[in-house]
Structure formats: structure tokens, C-alpha cells
Amino acid sequence: MKNNLKIFAALFVVALLNSCGNGSSSKSGSALSSSAAEKVYVAPGEHDSHYAFLSGGYSGNLTVYGLPSGRMFKEIPVFSQFPTSGYGYSEETKPMLNTSHGFIPWGDSHHPDISQTNGEIDGRFIFINENNTPRIAKIDLKTFETTEIIEVPNSAGNHSSSFVTENTEYVVAGTRFSVPIPQRDMPIKDYKGNFKGALSFISVEPEHGHMDIKFQVLMPGFNYDLSHPGRGKSHGWFFFTTYNTEEASTLLEVNASQNDKDFIAAINWKKIEEYVNNGGGTMMPANYAHNVYDEATHTATSTMKKEVRVVNPSEVPGAVYLLPTPKSPHGCDVDPTGEYIVGNGKLSANLTVHSFTKMLDAIENKKFDGDAYGIPILKFEDVLAGSVEQPGLGPLHTEFDGKGNAYTTFFISSEVVKWKLGTWEVLDRKPTYYSVGHLTIPGGNSGKPQGKYMFAMNKITNLPTGPEMEHSAQLYDISGDKMELLLDFPTHGEPHYAAAMRADIIKERSQKIYNLEDNKHAYAAKSDDDTKVVRKGNEVHIYMTTIRSHFSPDNIEGIKVGDKVYFHVTNLEQDFDVPHGFAVLGQNTSELLIMPGQTKSSVWEPKQVGVWPFYCTDFCSALHQEMQGYIRVSAKNSNTKLAWSLGEDIE
Numbered sequence: 001m002k003n004n005l006k007i008f009a010a011l012f013v014v015a016l017l018n019s020c021g022n023g024s025s026s027k028s029g030s031a032l033s034s035s036a037a038e039k040v041y042v043a044p045g046e047h048d049s050h051y052a053f054l055s056g057g058y059s060g061n062l063t064v065y066g067l068p069s070g071r072m073f074k075e076i077p078v079f080s081q082f083p084t085s086g087y088g089y090s091e092e093t094k095p096m097l098n099t100s101h102g103f104i105p106w107g108d109s110h111h112p113d114i115s116q117t118n119g120e121i122d123g124r125f126i127f128i129n130e131n132n133t134p135r136i137a138k139i140d141l142k143t144f145e146t147t148e149i150i151e152v153p154n155s156a157g158n159h160s161s162s163f164v165t166e167n168t169e170y171v172v173a174g175t176r177f178s179v180p181i182p183q184r185d186m187p188i189k190d191y192k193g194n195f196k197g198a199l200s201f202i203s204v205e206p207e208h209g210h211m212d213i214k215f216q217v218l219m220p221g222f223n224y225d226l227s228h229p230g231r232g233k234s235h236g237w238f239f240f241t242t243y244n245t246e247e248a249s250t251l252l253e254v255n256a257s258q259n260d261k262d263f264i265a266a267i268n269w270k271k272i273e274e275y276v277n278n279g280g281g282t283m284m285p286a287n288y289a290h291n292v293y294d295e296a297t298h299t300a301t302s303t304m305k306k307e308v309r310v311v312n313p314s315e316v317p318g319a320v321y322l323l324p325t326p327k328s329p330h331g332c333d334v335d336p337t338g339e340y341i342v343g344n345g346k347l348s349a350n351l352t353v354h355s356f357t358k359m360l361d362a363i364e365n366k367k368f369d370g371d372a373y374g375i376p377i378l379k380f381e382d383v384l385a386g387s388v389e390q391p392g393l394g395p396l397h398t399e400f401d402g403k404g405n406a407y408t409t410f411f412i413s414s415e416v417v418k419w420k421l422g423t424w425e426v427l428d429r430k431p432t433y434y435s436v437g438h439l440t441i442p443g444g445n446s447g448k449p450q451g452k453y454m455f456a457m458n459k460i461t462n463l464p465t466g467p468e469m470e471h472s473a474q475l476y477d478i479s480g481d482k483m484e485l486l487l488d489f490p491t492h493g494e495p496h497y498a499a500a501m502r503a504d505i506i507k508e509r510s511q512k513i514y515n516l517e518d519n520k521h522a523y524a525a526k527s528d529d530d531t532k533v534v535r536k537g538n539e540v541h542i543y544m545t546t547i548r549s550h551f552s553p554d555n556i557e558g559i560k561v562g563d564k565v566y567f568h569v570t571n572l573e574q575d576f577d578v579p580h581g582f583a584v585l586g587q588n589t590s591e592l593l594i595m596p597g598q599t600k601s602s603v604w605e606p607k608q609v610g611v612w613p614f615y616c617t618d619f620c621s622a623l624h625q626e627m628q629g630y631i632r633v634s635a636k637n638s639n640t641k642l643a644w645s646l647g648e649d650i651e
């Protein structure tokens with residue numbers, strides 16, 4: 001940490017000098033060249049060339065940025081309740097956050113990954129993991145909305161997730177913590193040999209992207225840290241880094257660092273898929289939620305699934321191997337050709353790169369070095385492609401530019417190092433502001449990286465905002481031989497990984513409005529004539545519409561304390577970018593943000609008699625401030641008549 005602080009302080013001083021106007025003369029220390037600002041300047045009205053989707057870490061969300069400007073466009077709520085849009089508050093979206101443990105409106109999301117076709121990023125969906133209550137979400141890039149969340153049973157600390165295969169056959173989710181499978185009451189000290197690690201292969205239906213857990217591989221009780229799909233020649237395989245192969249259950253900082261080498265687990269998923277398609281594996285009882293948002297009804301449903309198919313590696317000989325990798329590897333990255341598998345050993349002096357070709361060769365010639373719980377361990381020397389000697393301290397993650405170069409982040413020495421695949425020579429290094437985690441090259445996790453930019457995500461900025469400073473990302477131009485630092489921009493939550501891609505592909509597919517005609521919401525009111533208020537016992541359903549600049553109805557009477565009042569608000573607008581909002585005084589789930597053509601509902605259980613105002617929360621026209629109404633709440637035993645109106649008095 002001390003070193004980091006020193007580097008941080010040095011950079012800070014350099015930044016100050018630069019701002020005094022004498023920075024350009026100091027060549028070695030200058031963090032930014034004078035033309036950097038021009039390279040990131042996107043004029044008002046112009047669009048950025050790339051989208052970047054940064055995970056929010058403990059915000060549970062995904063944030064959308066433009067590159068090269070570093071402007072934040074949107075925060076997409078995924079695993080959190082989100083007041084801005086009412087996600088997780090509205091009746092339609094509450095089911096999205098349902099789990100086998102009940103309603104969980106918080107998550108820890110680390111690794112977004114965009115869907116692919118033929119090994120290229122296609123911009124249809126983006127997937128992201130939730131660590132704490134293991135879940136995988138899918139966001140539709142047509143609407144930038146979370147449309148599906150599946151819980152992952154038998155998993156814990158769902159971290160080696162969510163990475164997609166080259167035709168989005170699967171989105172893969174690996175457990176970080178091993179646990180008893182099935183979960184049961186047992187002594188923690190009996191971990192070793194008894195806990196297991198589940199690696200889940202979630203199939204993605206090609207047309208709509210519906211997710212389903214096809215099978216789980218029950219691996220030995222290691223920690224599965226990160227993963228990547230094979231691609232090109234290694235398509236059909238998946239690679240997972242492991243640590244704690246010691247299977248310690250206490251003081252892991254010491255006890256999980258004993259072994260000189262841990263493993264990268266190589267899984268031939270095609271082989272296991274074939275086994276499963278022929279009826280292989282065992283259905284085991286499980287309990288997990290599958291939540292799907294339906295675009296026609298604008299409503300999510302949550303279904304509890306009751307079983308999952310599991311496969312033990314011993315059932316499918318030749319499907320699982322272990323590649324020794326020094327030392328507690330974190331990132332597990334595969335180059336665009338699929339030949340090289342990089343294991344970023346956090347505690348190792350060198351970066352280890354394995355060769356897929358050599359791995360196949362070693363398997364064929366049975367060059368094994370023992371086994372772990374029956375899984376063959378390949379000999380380190382037989383699978384090693386090469387190593388980058390002493391490139392830095394604390395390697396975490398590697399990305400590729402598609403031109404034969406790799407870029408690795410070093411957490412302890414706070415830098416990004418560029419090196420060459422095949423020759424393993426270090427070509428360039430650039431400091432980062434503070435301890436860096438992941439880095440991203442647009443399309444970097446595919447067979448076709450989209451060059452030009454790379455950004456590194458750091459654990460802090462130097463902007464004083466109270467005891468906690470926001471994190472930051474740093475953007476580099478990587479089109480030349482040397483990396484050029486262009487920009488530093490603050491980020492939200494704690495970004496871990498990010499996915500990025502060319503903007504044009506997403507822009508083309510972007511949806512502008514929801515067609516009112518296609519709205520199949522059970523409580524939609526598609527014109528002012530459909531508006532009504534219906535009482536069913538103590539439930540009151542208000543079918544309401546909005547259009548610039550009024551609600552219909554805007555006067556409602558006959559509500560009583562103790563009622564459960566549902567506001568079902570349909571936005572009748574059919575123009576781009578005219579949402580209306582809805583909130584009523586005293587409602588604890590206030591705030592709906594309703595897009596054109598959409599219906600959203602919120603529930604209100606008024607506790608006090610009175611005449612309470614409601615209003616539009618989104619500045620929608622010059623008469624936005626006039627967009628308001630009143631709802632009268634009477635005593636429980638009153639006989640105020642249920643009535644509603646627009647443009648006239650209730651008699």
C-alpha cells in the first residue's frame with residue numbers, strides 16, 4: 001500500500017505541475033500529452049464512438065459510459081432497487097429481485113460480458129453476475145433494461161462469472177466459495193474433501209436469449225476465481241483459475257497461499273454437453289428463482305425451479321483437466337486466437353501462459369502428474385507456452401488487442417504492462433493512478449477486439465468527496481507502439497470488469513418507444529376512455545393515463561385508510577424521450593418512471609386521512625409543473641363514494 005501511495009502522490013504532484021503550465025516540458029513525468037484533450041473531446045451534439053458498460057460492484061448495477069469522452073450516460077439497475085426508475089419498487093419489477101432466500105434488493109456485480117455471434121461481439125445482450133446471492137442477469141441492449149435474472153443453486157460467491165462462449169451457447173457461472181452440496185448442517189472443519197465447487201453452464205436460447213441451467217459440473221472444493229471461454233481452436237473448452245487448492249476454511253491469507261502452484265481447470269463443455277444430451281448426469285433437488293420480464297405485458301414473473309442437472313467429472317472421462325499455475329492465480333484470460341491461456345498469479349513473480357495446443361498434446365500422450373480427486377493433473381512444463389519474466393507486482397487481469405499484444409494490470413505496482421504474445425517481451429508500461437483491477441479493450445473478450453482504446457479501472461480517484469472517494473477509470477490510446485494516457489474519469493460503485501464495443505451496432509438496434517398497441521399489460525388503459533377506478537374489497541385499482549400535461553383521472557375520492565391502492569399508470573405518449581413520472585405523498589414505494597407506451601404500477605397503503613397530491617416527477621413539458629392531481633382518503637368506516645374525474649368536479 002505504501003508504494004501505491006507514493007506513486008499516487010507523485011502523479012498528483014505531476015498533475016499539479018501540469019496545471020501550472022510547465023508540465024509539457026517534463027517528458028518523463030508528464031502523465032498527459034498536450035494533445036490528449038483533443039483526442040477525447042466529443043463536441044456537443046456529437047456521439048461517442050464506443051459504449052462502455054462498467055460493473056457497479058457493490059452497487060449491484062451496470063453503468064454506461066461513452067468513449068472516448070468518459071461521459072456517463074446511464075445507470076442500469078440490475079440487482080438493486082433503483083429510485084430513479086422505480087426498478088425493484090414497481091409491482092412489475094419486484095419479481096426480478098426474488099430469490100430462494102426471498103426478496104433481495106442488493107447485489108455485488110463484477111463481470112459484464114456482451115453476447116457474441118461467431119466469436120464477435122453482436123450487441124444484443126449483456127450478461128452480468130451477482131456474487132453474494134448467486135445470480136446471472138441479462139440486460140437487453142435494445143432497451144438497456146434488465147429482462148431476466150436466474151439464480152444459481154449450489155453456488156456461493158458466484159465470481160468466475162458471467163462469461164459467454166463464442167456463439168452465446170452458454171453464459172458460464174462458477175462458484176468462488178465451495179460449499180456442502182446439497183447445502184446441509186455440518187461442521188466447518190470437515191470442509192476438506194466434503195465441500196464442492198459447482199461450475200454452471202447456463203444455456204441461452206438463440207432467438208430471445210432465455211436462460212436455463214443446462215448442467216453443473218461438481219468440482220473439488222477449491223475456490224474458482226475467474227474464467228474465460230476458449231475461442232477459435234479452443235472453442236468448446238472453458239478455463240477457470242482456482243486458488244485455495246489447499247482447501248483451507250480459516251485464515252486463507254496464510255493457509256490458501258501454501259501451495260507453490262494452484263490450477264487452471266480446463267473443462268471440455270462440448271463433451272459434457274454431449275453426455276447430457278444423451279441423458280447423462282443426475283437431476284438433483286434444488287430451489288432457485290427464474291425471473292423473466294415480459295416486454296409485451298411490461299411485467300416480470302418469478303418462477304421457482306425445483307431441480308438442476310449435475311455432472312461429476314468422473315462420469316465423463318477426458319472432459320476435465322487441471323493445469324498447474326503459480327501462485328493463487330486471479331484472472332484467467334484467453335487470447336483472440338484461442339491458443340494462449342494466461343494465468344495471472346497474484347503472488348507470482350512471472351506471468352504464466354499456457355498453450356492450448358500443448359495441452360491437447362499432453363492429454364493425448366497422457367503426460368499426467370497425478371490427480372486431484374480423480375481429475376488428471378497435467379505437467380506444468382508440458383503445457384507452458386512461456387512466461388513473461390518479472391513484468392510487475394500482483395498481476396490481475398489481461399486483455400488483448402488482436403494484433404498479438406497483451407495488456408496486463410498489476411495491482412501492487414499500479415501499472416498496465418503491454419507485452420508480446422509468443423516472445424513474452426515487455427513492450428511498454430504505464431502507471432495507473434492507484435491500485436488497478438481490471439482493464440478493458442472494446443471487444444477484448446472476443447475473437448475480434450476493436451482496438452484503439454483500452455481503459456483501466458482503478459480503486460480510487462483524487463477528488464475529495466468526504467471520507468470515501470469515488471473510483472476512477474483511465475483511458476489509453478493503444479493504437480501506437482506505446483500506450484498514451486488520455487483521460488481519467490470517475491466511476492460509480494466499484495467497477496471490476498467492463499465490457500465495451502463500437503457504438504454504431506447498439507445505436508442501430510436501439511428502441512425508441514414501446515408501441516401502445518402492443519401493450520398487453522393486464523391493467524393498461526390505452527386511452528382516456530379506459531380510465532377507471534375499481535374496488536375489490538379493500539383493494540382499489542386505479543387505471544390511469546398520462547399525456548402532456550395531465551393525469552386521467554386527476555381527482556379521486558372514496559379511498560379509505562386500510563385500503564391497498566394500486567396506481568396502474570399508462571403513458572400514452574408515442575414520441576421518443578417523453579417519459580412521465582408518478583409519485584404520491586406518503587407512498588413508501590413512490591416513483592414510477594413510465595416510458596412512452598408503457599404501463600407501470602405502484603402500491604400505496606395510506607395511513608392518514610386527508611387530501612393528498614400526486615404529481616409527475618419527470619420534467620416533461622413547459623406545463624410539467626401543472627401535471628398534478630388529488631386523491632382523497634377518508635376514515636375506514638366512512639361512506640364517501642368511490643368516484644373519479646378529469647376536467648370537472650366530483651359531486
Ligand code: K7E
Pocket residue numbers: 110111159226330396397436437438495496497
Ligand atoms: Cu479482479 Cu471481482 Cu474480476 Cu475485482 S475481480 S478487480
Ligand code: CUA
Pocket residue numbers: 548549579580581616617618619620621624625627
Ligand atoms: Cu409529465 Cu412531467
